[in-house]
Amino acid sequence: xxxxxxxxxxxxxxxxxREQPTAVVRETVPMTALREFFGRAYGAVMAAVDQQHVxxxxxxxxxxxxxxxxxxxxxxxxxxxxxxxxxxxSGVIAGSLPAGQAFEAMHIGPYETLQxxxxxxxxxxxxxxxxxxxxxxxxxxSDPGTEPDSSKWKTxxxxxxx
Numbered sequence: 802x803x804x805x806x807x808x809x810x811x812x813x814x815x816x817x818x819r820e821q822p823t824a825v826v827r828e829t830v831p832m833t834a835l836r837e838f839f840g841r842a843y844g845a846v847m848a849a850v851d852q853q854h855v856x857x858x859x860x861x862x863x864x865x866x867x868x869x870x871x872x873x874x875x876x877x878x879x880x881x882x883x884x885x886x887x888x889x890x891s892g893v894i895a896g897s898l899p900a901g902q903a904f905e906a907m908h909i910g911p912y913e914t915l916q917x918x919x920x921x922x923x924x925x926x927x928x929x930x931x932x933x934x935x936x937x938x939x940x941x942x943s944d945p946g947t948e949p950d951s952s953k954w955k956t957x958x959x960x961x962x963x
Contacts, residue, residue, distance in 0.1 A: 811906035811907055811908060811909075811917075811918050811921055811958075812907065813904050813905070813906045813921060813922060813925045814904065814905050814906070815902065815903075815904055816902070816903050816905050816959070817901075817902060817903075818898070818899070818900050818901055818902075818903050818959070818961065819900050820897050820898065820899060821858070821880045821881075821897060821898040822858075822880070822881045822882075822883060822884040822885060822895065822897050823862075823876075823878050823879065823880050823881060823885070823896040823897055823898060824846050824849060824850050824855065824878050824879060824881055824885035824893050824894070825842070825846065825864070825876040825877060825878030825893070825894060825896040826838075826841070826842035826845055826846060826876070826877055826878060826892050826893055826894070827874075827875070827876040827894065827896070828842075828874075828875065829872055829873070829874050829875075830872060830873055830875055831871060831872050832869060832870075832871060832872065832873060835863075835873070835875070838875070838877065839861075839863065839877050842877035842878065843861050843877060843878070843879075845891055845892055845893050846877070846878040846879055846893050847879075848891070849885075849891045849893035850879065850881065850885065850893075853885065853886055855881050855882070855883060855885055855886075856881065856882040856883070857879045857880070857881060857882070858879075858880040858881050858882045859879065859880040859940065860879075860940050860941055860942055861877070861878070861879055861940070861941050862877070862878065862879070862880065862898075862938050862939060862940045862941065863876065863877045863938060863939050863941075864876040864877075864896075864898065864936055864937070864938040865936065865937055865938065865939075866935060866936050867935055867936075876896055878893070878896065880898065898938060899934075899936070899961060901934075901961050901962065902961065902962045903934075903959050903960060903961040903962060904922050904925055904926065904959075904960050904962070905957060905958065905959050905960075906918050906921060906922055906957075906958050907955060907957055907958075908939075908955070908956040908957075908958055909952075909953070909954070909955055909956075910951065910952055910954060911951035911952065911954060912954070912956070915939070915956060915958065918956075918958050919937075919958065919960070922958060922960045923960075926960070926962065931962045931963075932962065932963040933960055933961075933962065933963060934960070934961035934962060935963070936961065937958070937959060937960040937961065938958075938959050939956050939957065939958050939959070940956065940957040940959070941956055942956065942957060943955045943956070
């Protein structure tokens with residue numbers, strides 16, 4: 802994020818979020834195992850919501866609780882059109898993305914540079930004397946399986962205010 806590269810500076814928008822029902826798999830995962838976890842979690846959630854005939858309401862997301870270290874408390878799944886009827890056994894549970902004030906920024910580029918977008922969001926909150934919430938999430942708008950050029954990947958980062 803420099804003046805020489807203004808496209809690296811994400812546009813940050815304030816948003817008023819509504820609560821969104823989700824179906825997720827939640828685990829504490831080493832950062833090095835996130836990719837494997839996401840593949841497993843998204844597959845499990847897709848199978849479970851298909852079996853329950855629940856309609857998806859958006860792209861895959863990952864919600865992170867607390868500041869990531871070597872391990873992260875993460876939920877991976879999909880927003881739904883209606884609450885998920887947890888049935889047990891599959892590891893898929895009902896969840897929700899919370900309502901409230903948040904800031905959003907579109908990250909364009911590889912996942913390894915997402916920290917730049919988080920830093921920009923944090924700076925905006927600090928500038929407005931707001932406290933970031935403990936949980937934040939990312940919507941994955943690009944599929945690395947169909948778009949191999951990571952410089953084109955789009956990830957919407959959402960960070961609520963506490």
